[in-house]
Amino acid sequence: YTPIDDRTWRERGWMIFSTSGTTATPRSFRYTALDAELWARTSARALYAMGVRAGESALTCTNYNPHVFFWSIHHAFNLMKVAVVPGGVPTERRLQMIDLYRPTILVATPSYSLHLAGAMREAGGDPAASSITKIICGGEPASGIASTRRRIEETWNAELHDVYGCTEAVPAGWAFTCREGLKRDPIATHVQEDLQIWELVDPDTFEPVPPGARGLTVVTNLNSEGSPQLRFLVGDFATFDYGKCACGRTFARARGGFNGRADDMLNIRGLKLFPSVIEEIVRGFDALGNEFQIVLETEGVMDAFTIVVETSVPVGETYANELRVRLEAEVIRQCELRPRIHLSAPGTLPRTEFKARRVIDRRRTL
Template sequence: MTERASTPYSETIWDEVETWSRDRIEAFQTDALKRQLASVAERSAHYSKVFADCGFDPRDFRSLEEIRNLPLSRKADYVKGLAEDPPFGTFRAVDIADAVRVHYSSGTTARPAPVLWTDHDINRWADLYARYLYAQGLRRSDVFHCMFGYSWFVGGLGATMAAQRVGALVIPGGSVDTERQIDTILEYRPRCVIGTPSFMAHIAEAALRRGVDLASSSVEMVCVGGEPGASIPGTRERIEGYWGARMFDCYGALECQPIGWDTAAQLGPTLAEDFIHVEVLDPDTDDPVPDGTPGVLVLTHLDKQACPLVRWWTGDIVVRDSSMAADGRTHARLSGGVQGRADDMLIVRGVNLFPSAVEDVVRAHSGTTNEYALVIDDSMKDPNTGMLRTVTLRVERSNPSDNGLGEALKSALKAKLNVSFNVEVLEAGSLPRTVHKAKRVLKE
């Protein structure tokens, strides 16, 4: 795909591709996939072997359904490829001389993994990102305060490039120095801020301790990504209340940036279907599920050059809606955003439990701070089956004299989730704060 000019298509739409018919989207994806799969087969050592092993010839590709003839790709495959051909791995599909950027995973559960970009990939990324910021309401005259991390992380530079492409004035604040972030908001009056939900909540709490009410600030847009939050009703309500601003879900991943973002309508992240082909699969059978049914999001790049992915298993549980949105956008949306991760799901006495569901209950309760943790240890398991019988929730109370918080949360969690929790109530400030991605499930 050729690079487009950095000017909006209309007053509300960044790129006319956002209004293509479903037939046109699918025809475009079919043609793009045929080219992409042929390129991947030739240039990526990993996919060249995968295609040969399953007898797939890209020249025979005729319809989107045929992509299901290919095996899924998972993070473990990517990590294995890094070990086989260090330092950039077997998924790589360009010479190192043709790559211009590398970002890394957070490394919270394994060694940080690198992902490469070419100049084409960078420009594509920036334009897609700009499309979504524009859809949320960012404009040329705005000040954009970026509080994503810049060191190693993919978020900060991506947001900066996109906001600059829209024409906004960017403040690259990063995710450090809380007091200076607050001072910057007060002095330079950004209309839009962006960061992780945890950091946005942390900034708001710190401001209140200083006697600063950010709901009275210049901020009208709070964009968040990197962890669940904006699509969790309790979290959205709480952070929008802190900031007196609308909060938008910005969904991406290191390996695939971006995936989809909220528009101004806040109907759930709208997918970039001219950049990715999307499948939603049953997590147990790998069979496709219909719109409206939860499943795991699986992505295939349509024109990524440096580190292309084919049938990438994100592990994220989503619900797709392919109907046209009220604003005329035709790309499918993820209703309710990411509802959880398949590998984070807990089964407690036969009930499927996602941490995001617990977060919704905790954040909706006015007596809690923003921090909580789910704790699991062997004492919580049935000695005969090994299945969880309960889970411990550690939560902070915002009012030191609120002695009924534990029982109130137990009742609310049982009523909404049908799971019995042990609730440990701690004083405010007891749990660690984070400026990056919060870890909510602790195994002791």
């Protein structure tokens, strides 16, 4: 996967990054000093489209592990003269940082941004009254899932922006949301076509799909010394709009963002389901919390499909039964699948700073 040999690495190596291992064994990549410069400039252009300007400050909620999302943004902030508060510390300390340093930008995964807000409320604070005016998310879909976007923006009283990419081929100069795009429904995510060649292909034949049709993302990266991939199958479903955006940019835009990976698609009782659909449904219930899991098991020869979700506050049994009925009905309506619903008390499901593990598949393979 890399053209950087040992000699090149010794002469101008910058940093090693690896994929998250969410869908396969993690893959490592060597990136060079030239990549660092390219990342900073192209990522800064995306951040500028989000309204980020010199003089702001940003809290980056990461332990600075070898994943490209946070590092790309960090170096772009440096170039833009945006002060960085490196939040590689526990949640309690991050809350103190927001109070002490009053950053205007929060960088986090969507799941963690909601967890941080919950921790702030438990400590007696109010996220909506904090200094945060922009939230920049990556690692998971955010703005393209309407109920998740609404929940994050209302919780923090801030604009939510998305970045999209992958370690292999689009580590910087990602696809991004712009300020004008936030006013449109559905949200659209720009792809930087002068940095990468973007294609959409049929998931079965891998042939190009017609304009306006949904397909899997394929990218040729023209903006990297360490990973100049040719027609790399990123593997997210998208639909491109080639019309001019209200912001004036002429890049193609992914309508509704990038919300479903081909590898994430579940086959349950012969029906196809993306976890992002369940997220959209769950986050649409104010009485339900931010954390949920999809648990798949085998009972006899059938798939057992359970949604485990926290309530936003402790609830009595009568109201819990009502919530179960309403949630089950909405899943059946949208997915044509009948789930079991297990409601958990607030704070019982695991939290993570990076990609949340939403699917637990315990089914037997024949």
